[in-house]
Amino acid sequence: MEKLFVWGIVLAALIALFTGSAEETGAALLSGGQAAVALGLSLAGAYCLWCGVLKVMELSGLTTKVALLFRPLLRLLMPGIEQDAEASEAVSLNFAANLLGMGNAATPAGLRAMRAMQKLAGGARLPTEAMCMFLIINSSSLQLVPTTLISLRAAAGSAAPGDILLPALLSTLCTSLLAVGLTFLVQRVGKRSKKGRAA
């Protein structure tokens, strides 16, 4: 993030100076900050609802049941996490909400999962392997039914707005498998080179 941020801005500034779009680029910086605060406010509203509901579900033991469903998957993808009740519950809820296409419910559960995983790793300042896998799964969509897109097409007068369901589902599946596979590969290679250095 560090390098991307610094060099991204420096690059943008250089290009803007050369192409004479310095005014617009400067304005974009300002409006980016404003957009973040506006987004934060709308997120805060959704988080209030979902974190509240999550807390209620947790209290009544519902979250434990959801976690039980996802336990085999977690053991495979993020070994070590399924032992920790707090982390595995939050991760499972995040996956469930993502599958249902409820992005704004998935995020609070996801953030809670990150916190729980950090605690599990003894306050790590570097993302752990489980965190990396979790984030990569979250950044390749899991959504089963793209409701927003279907309604957008319907609104534009499409003859069959739902016919993207199958291609979307197939490409979601392939993309997620690819992302998980790549992550496995990187983690395997990382482990081997660490072992090599130790020996």
Place this chain on the structure above:
Amino acid sequence: MIVLLLTACAFFYAAFSGKAVYSAFVDGAMEGLKTAAKVVPYVAAALLLIGALRACGALAALGALLAPVTGLLGIPEELLPLLMLRPLSGSAALAELDLLIAEFGPDSYIVRTACAMMGSSETILYTIALYLGSIQVKRSRYILPIGLIAGLFSAIFAAFFCRFA
């Protein structure tokens, strides 16, 4: 609809098992509010970077540079702006999709591919900034490259599957 059902069921189940629903909800909501506040600076950094890269024309230039390569991979050239915007900003990607619908019609191959692509990818940069920011972790290891590769492949897969389905 699903929001209402889920909330009502969660409340009912908890109340049925004799728990104090109201105070638990308020506790959770407070936590949510704190999380949202903690996340804002990180999101601001991501959004202003994206805004600057778009406004100075760097994204458009990168698109022109990539066009021959993505053409080989089967991604229509009309989808390049969307491909660049998708990892960066959900709302910008939706705005771009709106433009595509207006230009090509909702049942065109371009728009169907665009939809499949949007449905199978996420706003990676924002997700990473948000999730890592919430626990004040500043390094992202290999998450971003893998996320970007997955994003590119979502377009390849979408272009491929939309040709048949």
